Structures are given as structure tokens and as C-alpha cells.
Amino acid sequence: MSGRNANGVTISDVAAAAGVSRQTVSNVLNAPGRVAPETAERVRQAIEKLGYRPNRAAQNLRERASRCIGLKIAAPIGVSNFLDRFLYALTSAAGAAGYHLLLFAPTAVDEELAVYEDLIRTGTVDGFVLADVSAKDRRLPWFAERRIPFVCFGRPWGQEDGPYTWVDVDGAYGIEQGVDHLAARGHRRIAYLGWPEGTGFGDERRKGWLRAMERHDLPADGLIGVCAEGVAVAAEAAGRLLTMPAPPTAFVCGSDTHAVGARLAGGLDTDGRPRVEVVGFDDSPAATLISPRMSSIRQPLDEVARRVVGLLKARVQGGDSPPEGVMLRPELVARE
Amino acid sequence: MSGRNANGVTISDVAAAAGVSRQTVSNVLNAPGRVAPETAERVRQAIEKLGYRPNRAAQNLRERASRCIGLKIAAPIGVSNFLDRFLYALTSAAGAAGYHLLLFAPTAVDEELAVYEDLIRTGTVDGFVLADVSAKDRRLPWFAERRIPFVCFGRPWGQEDGPYTWVDVDGAYGIEQGVDHLAARGHRRIAYLGWPEGTGFGDERRKGWLRAMERHDLPADGLIGVCAEGVAVAAEAAGRLLTMPAPPTAFVCGSDTHAVGARLAGGLDTDGRPRVEVVGFDDSPAATLISPRMSSIRQPLDEVARRVVGLLKARVQGGDSPPEGVMLRPELVARE
DNA sequence: GGTGGCAATTTGAACGATCAAATCGCCCCG
DNA sequence: CGGGGCGATTTGATCGTTCAAATTGCCACC
Numbered sequence: 001m002s003g004r005n006a007n008g009v010t011i012s013d014v015a016a017a018a019g020v021s022r023q024t025v026s027n028v029l030n031a032p033g034r035v036a037p038e039t040a041e042r043v044r045q046a047i048e049k050l051g052y053r054p055n056r057a058a059q060n061l062r063e064r065a066s067r068c069i070g071l072k073i074a075a076p077i078g079v080s081n082f083l084d085r086f087l088y089a090l091t092s093a094a095g096a097a098g099y100h101l102l103l104f105a106p107t108a109v110d111e112e113l114a115v116y117e118d119l120i121r122t123g124t125v126d127g128f129v130l131a132d133v134s135a136k137d138r139r140l141p142w143f144a145e146r147r148i149p150f151v152c153f154g155r156p157w158g159q160e161d162g163p164y165t166w167v168d169v170d171g172a173y174g175i176e177q178g179v180d181h182l183a184a185r186g187h188r189r190i191a192y193l194g195w196p197e198g199t200g201f202g203d204e205r206r207k208g209w210l211r212a213m214e215r216h217d218l219p220a221d222g223l224i225g226v227c228a229e230g231v232a233v234a235a236e237a238a239g240r241l242l243t244m245p246a247p248p249t250a251f252v253c254g255s256d257t258h259a260v261g262a263r264l265a266g267g268l269d270t271d272g273r274p275r276v277e278v279v280g281f282d283d284s285p286a287a288t289l290i291s292p293r294m295s296s297i298r299q300p301l302d303e304v305a306r307r308v309v310g311l312l313k314a315r316v317q318g319g320d321s322p323p324e325g326v327m328l329r330p331e332l333v334a335r336e
Numbered sequence: 337m338s339g340r341n342a343n344g345v346t347i348s349d350v351a352a353a354a355g356v357s358r359q360t361v362s363n364v365l366n367a368p369g370r371v372a373p374e375t376a377e378r379v380r381q382a383i384e385k386l387g388y389r390p391n392r393a394a395q396n397l398r399e400r401a402s403r404c405i406g407l408k409i410a411a412p413i414g415v416s417n418f419l420d421r422f423l424y425a426l427t428s429a430a431g432a433a434g435y436h437l438l439l440f441a442p443t444a445v446d447e448e449l450a451v452y453e454d455l456i457r458t459g460t461v462d463g464f465v466l467a468d469v470s471a472k473d474r475r476l477p478w479f480a481e482r483r484i485p486f487v488c489f490g491r492p493w494g495q496e497d498g499p500y501t502w503v504d505v506d507g508a509y510g511i512e513q514g515v516d517h518l519a520a521r522g523h524r525r526i527a528y529l530g531w532p533e534g535t536g537f538g539d540e541r542r543k544g545w546l547r548a549m550e551r552h553d554l555p556a557d558g559l560i561g562v563c564a565e566g567v568a569v570a571a572e573a574a575g576r577l578l579t580m581p582a583p584p585t586a587f588v589c590g591s592d593t594h595a596v597g598a599r600l601a602g603g604l605d606t607d608g609r610p611r612v613e614v615v616g617f618d619d620s621p622a623a624t625l626i627s628p629r630m631s632s633i634r635q636p637l638d639e640v641a642r643r644v645v646g647l648l649k650a651r652v653q654g655g656d657s658p659p660e661g662v663m664l665r666p667e668l669v670a671r672e
Numbered sequence: 673g674g675t676g677g678c679a680a681t682t683t684g685a686a687c688g689a690t691c692a693a694a695t696c697g698c699c700c701c702g
Numbered sequence: 703c704g705g706g707g708c709g710a711t712t713t714g715a716t717c718g719t720t721c722a723a724a725t726t727g728c729c730a731c732c
Contacts, residue, residue, distance in 0.1 A: 055459050
């Protein structure tokens with residue numbers, strides 16, 4: 001009666017082949033301690049011979065879990081392939097933890113919450129990773145209210161010690177590392193080029209610069225440039241700083257895009273070497289390709305992904321683990 | 337007895353609330369024609385009131401389908417966020433067709449096929465999209481042998497009319513459009529800068545250039561530059577062409593990376609305008625950011641994704657639709 | 673020799689949905 | 703007035719797995 005379906009072999013087929021009951025086969029796979037060694041061996045051979053693989057839908061139904069993590073992806077707007085790299089790290093980390101990543105793209109903005117709810121209610125996913133948390137993100141309280149498991153990559157700014165679980169990278173620390181590096185190489189006029197005020201991560205990185213400059217007893221006045229993310233505008237902003245009376249000799253930047261702009265604005269000296277030294281942020285392949293010897297601050301994406309998945313798994317399985325914020329340190333990749 | 341679970345409401349709860357049987361509720365959702373209007377209305381109200389959503393695992397089990405499409409993602413190496421954009425298009429198209437995209441990352445190279453097989457055998461996915469088909473891809477015959485549904489984005493080079501189903505973009509046509517555009521703007525010495533021989537898509541694009549040059553009766557000798565993908569090497573290769581006796585006045589390029597390199601090598605004239613005109617390939621945001629007024633050839637990613645999903649759906653559901661190759665036309669985005 | 677205990681294994685039920693077949697109620701027609 | 707036909711609805715079985723409880727077999731102990 002069994003084994004008649006397309007994909008094939010069921011647990012009962014294996015049981016019949018090994019001369020045991022379904023449950024014993026299940027035990028061999030899920031609770032090996034309960035089965036006598038020689039029985040287990042016989043079952044394993046039957047499994048091997050028939051090529052049995054447990055049906056996921058049946059497991060999901062029985063266990064009330066999909067072992068899938070939901071991730072919303074939005075229309076790509078940025079320049080870097082940051083999402084690519086995070087996605088890969090997350091997929092790998094999820095796989096190592098026995099999960100899969102399930103992507104979805106909400107069609108209309110209003111639908112967004114409905115789509116999240118649907119995925120949970122239908123049991124399509126067990127929880128979510130939010131990689132695009134904004135300052136007053138309405139999803140966070142909404143999820144918490146419904147006890148929907150989720151973990152943020154990126155701090156919920158203003159509520160770092162609040163009821164949410166997140167993993168993030170200490171941007172201020174990274175920028176300080178950049179300043180230290182440039183100072184060690186003899187620079188005294190180190191400018192900061194990044195986003196205008198208002199983004200959590202941007203403000204933090206700028207503060208890191210200021211802190212490091214004070215620590216090194218270096219002048220900071222007039223050494224701030226801000227602009228939106230974009231090579232052209234960044235080059236323009238950097239150019240303005242460079243034509244001042246006492247121009248900077250080096251830049252630390254909020255993003256690699258800003259950094260490439262600064263690099264272009266600085267131009268080359270008579271030996272064909274870049275005139276200003278620059279430290280970027282993200283160590284993106286695109287920037288490296290354009291400006292191979294530029295230093296940059298690298299986020300530990302693999303570690304981020306592992307922690308995110310670990311925390312989410314705990315919240316999915318455990319029920320109510322307490323909220324937790326994990327801060328990781330980026331690393332300066334010095335190339336000059 | 338029912339409705340005791342965490343997520344909640346089952347079809348039986350709805351049935352009880354509406355005073356009908358399970359099956360009638362199921363019919364309201366899946367075969368509305370079979371249900372009397374007033375009954376259907378009553379059931380719909382119960383669904384609404386209880387917030388019922390059918391359990392996906394139960395559906396999957398019964399219907400022997402997961403409504404998930406598997407996609408392998410590899411460690412990102414390239415510079416462009418092409419994958420980002422394709423991923424988004426694919427996720428949207430899948431969603432519109434009632435599917436979800438499920439990502440996975442094989443750990444070891446040897447494991448790759450095993451991972452594919454596992455996902456199918458466990459019923460985790462219904463089929464695959466292959467976005468990285470190489471010339472003698474061993475996965476294709478392997479999948480075909482096992483009747484595993486899949487569709488390629490990118491031609492299986494050398495077997496375009498073979499037993500495989502694919503969707504691709506006509507790169508040669510795109511490059512020809514680029515040459516036409518440059519010729520119409522008065523250029524006569526139009527160089528090609530792209531990958532060295534050996535990649536299917538690269539060779540095709542170069543052939544497109546040659547064909548167009550012949551069509552326009554323009555000289556092609558000595559106007560080919562090849563190099564790996566990378567801004568620096570591309571700039572170098574373009575520079576070599578530009579220092580020849582009769583240098584090109586314009587470039588069509590195999591990729592945006594090559595194009596940015598050519599643009600840099602060309603430099604600016606005394607008015608601050610680019611000295612050579614360049615047409616890139618992919619219309620990537622990164623390139624636009626670096627070189628805002630550069631033209632490029634845009635692949636119709638949304639259309640590609642829709643077709644891929646449509647073909648895969650047919651092959652998953654229909655069983656044995658005949659193999660089919662779909663060729664789409666890219667479009668020149670002229671900016672200069 | 674009966675019994676308690678324990679390890680190994682089996683049986684029955686459940687997860688939540690859908691398909692196929694059976695049933696119900698109703699009207700029409702001979 | 704009985705039966706055929708038909709639309710609407712219900713019942714029973716099933717998908718493949720795992721949990722909980724029941725059963726079996728075996729040994730030791732009193």
C-alpha cells in the first residue's frame with residue numbers, strides 16, 4: 001500500500017524492509033539511545049538501501065515547526081552588494097543550525113504586516129530576521145504583542161536596552177580603529193565624511209570619529225563633511241574640505257561609497273599615488289575593485305549571522321528567552 | 337478538542353463556528369462553486385472572525401507540494417549587486433505565482449548534488465532555479481535523469497536546443513544596440529572591451545559587437561580589448577587601446593565594470609566632460625553612481641524572473657512539459 | 673515460581689488539511 | 703406517489719511523521 005508515491009519511500013517502507021515498526025525507525029533517527037545496536041544497524045541499512053528521507057511536510061505538521069526563517073527583501077537601492085554578502089552568511093548560518101532561509105517580498109507597503117502575520121499563522125516560517133530596522137520601527141512592538149519570534153540585525157535605536165533582541169556591529173569602535181590607524185601613520189588632520197545627521201548608524205560612526213580625535217588630542221573643527229550616499233556627491237563634499245586653508249590629509253568615512261568619493265576627490269600625486277589616505281566602511285568588493293589599496297572597516301558578517309540565527313532559534317524553541325542585545329566588533333583591514 | 341494549539345485556529349474550529357463540516361469550509365476556499373452562496377457567506381464570516389489561516393504543513397503533506405522554489409546562493413565574488421536585483425525579481429515573481437523562494441548554501445563542493453537531492457526527496461522544495469549554469473554543468477543531466485524539475489537562468493551553452501529549459505537574455509543583440517547607438521552619434525572607431533574568450537556570455541557579446549561593426553561597415557581591427565572583470569585592469573586595457581595610433585572614440589563593454597574602467601582611462605576633456613563615450617552592460621546602480629551619465633544595456637530582470645517562475649511552475653505541476661528555451665531582449669538605457 | 677523492574681519495541685492517536693465517495697434534501701416527471 | 707436526477711453537504715480515509723501509552727521479553731530477586 002505504501003511507497004506508491006512519486007517521491008517515494010516512507011518510514012513504513014523502511015520499517016517493513018527492516019522487519020520493525022515505524023516507530024523504531026523513527027527512534028533510530030531521533031532517539032538512537034532507545035534502540036538496540038543491532039536493530040539500529042539493520043534499520044540504517046534499510047534506510048541506506050531504500051534511500052529513505054523523512055518527509056518534511058509530515059515532520060512540520062507533527063512538530064508544529066517549519067524550520068524556516070523568514071526574511072523580507074526589498075527592492076535593492078544601494079550600491080554595495082552588502083545584502084548579497086549578509087544573505088550568504090545568513091543562509092550558511094541557518095543551514096548549520098538546521099534551518100532554511102525563506103525569502104518574501106511584500107507587494108504594497110500596507111500589506112507588509114499582513115504578509116508577516118500570514119507567514120507565521122500558516123506556519124510557513126517559525127520566525128523572522130529583520131535586517132532593516134529603522135528608528136521607530138512599527139514592526140517591533142507589533143511582533144512583540146503577537147509573540148512572533150524575531151531578531152534584528154541592527155540596533156533598535158533608542159531602545160537598545162528595551163524588550164527586543166538584536167545583534168549589531170559597533171560602528172563607533174570601528175571608526176575609532178580607523179582614526180588610530182591614520183594617526184599612527186602620522187596624520188594629524190583626519191576628516192570624517194559620512195551621512196547627514198538622522199541615521200542611527202551614521203550618527204554613531206561620526207561620534208566615534210570625534211571621540212578618537214579627542215583621545216589623540218587632534219583638531220576636529222571644520223573637518224566634517226556630510227552628504228548622501230553616492231560617489232559623485234561624496235567626491236564633491238570631500239573636495240570642499242580639500243580646498244580649505246588647512247585641508248585634511250586623510251579621511252575616515254561612514255561608508256565605502258563615501259570613501260571612494262573621497263579618494264577620487266583627493267586625486268593622485270606626481271608619482272601616481274593617491275594624495276589622501278582614506279579608510280572606508282564595509283570593505284565591499286566593489287570599493288576594493290575601484291580602489292584596490294584602500295583600507296576599510298570590515299563587519300564580521302559570519303559572526304553576526306551565526307549569532308542572529310542562534311538567538312532566533314532559542315526564541316523559536318524556548319518560548320520566552322529574555323531579550324538580549326549582542327554587540328560585535330568590526331575589524332580594520334589595513335591595505336596601505 | 338481543537339484550537340488548543342499555539343498558532344491556533346484550525347479548519348474544524350471554523351466549521352464548528354459556522355455550523356458546517358470541515359469539507360465545506362475547505363470548499364469555500366478551494367472550490368467556491370460547490371457551496372451555496374449563503375453558506376459560503378456564513379463560512380467566510382467565521383473565517384474572518386476567528387482569523388483562520390490554513391496550515392501550510394498540512395496542505396503540503398496532503399497535496400505533496402511545498403510551493404517552494406530552491407535557489408542555491410554561493411559566496412558572493414562579483415562587484416555588482418546583480419544577484420541582489422535578480423533575487424528580488426525572482427522573489428516577487430515567485431510570490432505572485434504562489435511560491436516562496438528558499439535559499440540554501442552547500443557547504444562543500446562534493447555535497448552540492450546531495451543537498452539538491454535532499455531538498456527534493458524530503459519535499460522541502462518542488463524544484464530549482466539554476467542561476468549559475470556553466471558550460472558543461474553536471475547538474476543538468478543529473479537532474480534530468482532524476483526528473484527533478486528545474487529551469488536555468490542563462491543558456492546551457494552548446495545545448496541551447498537540448499533537453500533543458502532555460503530563460504536568457506540576448507547579449508549579442510544588446511551589444512549591437514550599443515554599437516548602433518554609438519554609430520548614430522557619429523562614432524566610427526568603436527572598441528569592444530570585455531572578458532577573454534571562454535565564457536559563453538562573453539564570447540556572445542563580443543560576436544554581437546563584430547556583427548554590428550560589419551553591418552555598419554566600420555573597421556574592427558585592433559579595437560578589441562580583453563581583461564578580467566575589475567575596474568583597474570579594465571582601465572589599463574582601455575588605456576592601451578587609447579594610446580594606439582588611431583584610438584577608439586567610444587567603447588561598448590561586456591560589463592559595467594569594464595565600462596567604468598574604460599571611462600576612467602578616457603579621462604575628462606578641458607570642459608570636464610568624459611573624453612570617450614562608453615556603453616556598459618547591466619545598468620548596475622554601482623556603475624551609475626560612479627559614472628552617472630554612462631549608458632548601459634539593461635537586462636529585463638523582472639520579465640526573466642516571471643518567465644523562469646512560470647516555466648518552473650508548469651514543470652512542477654504538469655509533470656512533463658517539453659523543454660523550452662526563452663530568449664529575451666535587453667534594452668539600451670541611453671544617458672548621454 | 674510468581675512478581676517487580678527494565679529495556680526494547682509496538683500500537684494507537686494525533687497533527688490539519690484535501691480527495692473520493694456517500695448521504696441528504698428537494699424538485700420534477702411518469 | 704414512487705423513483706430518478708441533481709445540487710449541497712457530510713463522512714471516512716489518507717498524506718507521513720512523532721508522541722504517549724501499552725506491550726513484550728527477559729532477568730533478578732524473594
